Amino acid sequence: MRIGLTGGIGSGKSTVAGFLREAGAAIVDTDAISRGLTLAGGAAMPAIAQQFGADFVTVDGALDRDRMRALAFSDAAAKRRLEAILHPLITAEALAQAEAATAPLIVFDVPLLVESGRWRPRVARVLVVDCPAETQKARVLQRPGWTLERVEGALAAQTTREARRAAADAVLLNDGISLVALRMEVMSLAARWGCETITPP
Template sequence: MRIGLTGGIGSGKSTVAGFLREAGAAVVDTDAISRQLTLPGGAAMPAIASSFGPDFVTADGALDRDRMRALAFSDPAAKRQLEAILHPLISAEAARQADAATAPLIVFDVPLLVESGRWRARVARVLVVDCSTETQTERVLQRPGWTPERVAGALAAQTTRQARRAAADAVLLNEGVSLVALRNEVLGLAARWGCGTIALP
């Protein structure tokens, strides 16, 4: 079975992805693919340099992520231009990784699954990791380099909590629960979806 995993920034999606790996699922991380594409020598870098200019390329040939993030948050046209470069490359690599996987459950970890509009038809289920925007903000502010303004921009760039929940086949509420309880819920869900390789305590 192929499922899509998504959640807002700071929701704990990466933690849930780790528990799914523990259960035996193959996780295709589209954020990691995006980073690989924009490293020095990455497949997306020639088109990014051509479209946005040398100011968006670091001295070693990688994408200047902070500069591009600021532009994308402030300029919707630039955001669409970047997505037009990255999304086909991400989709192709995600498909390659999924086709090579032998696990009974393949999880596509896609931060903007709902926003993209393209992923729903590719997966049998959508799993949303959910928490309040206040909790999201508190968690993200603990990360190095994040300011309240930057967090607000990131939240504004994502769809609403209500829209994600409406698109979900299953919702994990990651707020006011322990990691043990969250892990047990994830492993139980994985077992129901055909990937129960670990016994619950």
Template sequence: MRIGLTGGIGSGKSTVAGFLREAGAAIVDTDAISRGLTLSDGAAMPAIAREFGADFVATEGALDRDRMRALVFSDAAAKRRLEAILHPLITAEALRQADAATAPLVVFDVPLLVESGRWRARVARVLVVDCSADTQCQRVLQRPGWTPERVRGAMAAQASREARRAAADAVLVNDGIALVTLRNEVMSLAARWGCETITSP
């Protein structure tokens, strides 16, 4: 079974992905794929350099992430231009990894699953990790380099909680609960959805 995993920034989606991996699922991490495409030898860099110019290429040849992030958070047209380069490459590599997987459950970790509109048809279930906006802010502000303004910009660029929940087949509420409780909920869901290699709590 192929599952789409998504959630807003700071929701704990990566933590849930880790628990699903522990349960025996194969995780296809589209963020990791995107980062690989924008390294100095990444397949997306020639097109990004042509489209956005040398100012968006760091000295070592990789994408200048801070500069690009600032641009796409403030310019919707620039965001679409970047997505037009990255999304086909990300999708192709994600599907290649899924086809090569042998686990009973393949999980596509896709931060913008709802926003893209394309992933729903590729998965049998959508799992959303949810929490309050205040919790999102508190968690993300603990990361190096993040400011309240930057957090608000990132959240504004993502689908609303309501839109994500409306697209979900299952919702994990990761707000005010112990980590072990979240893990147990993930393990139970993984067992129902087809993972056979369940690690005991």
């Protein structure tokens, strides 16, 4: 069973992914794959350097993530150029990891699953971790280096809460709930989906 896990920034998606891993699922983390591709020596770096120039490459040869993030937020065309480089590489590596996994439940952790439109046909179910925008802001502002302007920019770059919920087969509301209760919900869902035998479309 292949599951797509998504949620807005600060929703608690990473926490849910950790509980799913604890339940025995294999987690394919597309953010981690993206970071690996843009480290020094990463497979995406030659094309990024060619497309965007040396200003977007650090002295050790990695992507200057802060500079690229600022550009992507302000320039939609530049964002599309970056995605054209990264998305095929991320998808190929994610599918390779899934093929190598032996767990009964394979979870693709994809922050922009709904926005991309590419992942829905590859999974049998979509699990959305949901919470109000104000809760998202409060959580992310506790992270080092995040300002309100940066948080609001990140929220604006993602789809709406309503669109994510509409695309979901299941929604975990992670607001006003204890970690113990959230874990129980995740474990119950993992047990139910892990026992199903549905071939992804």
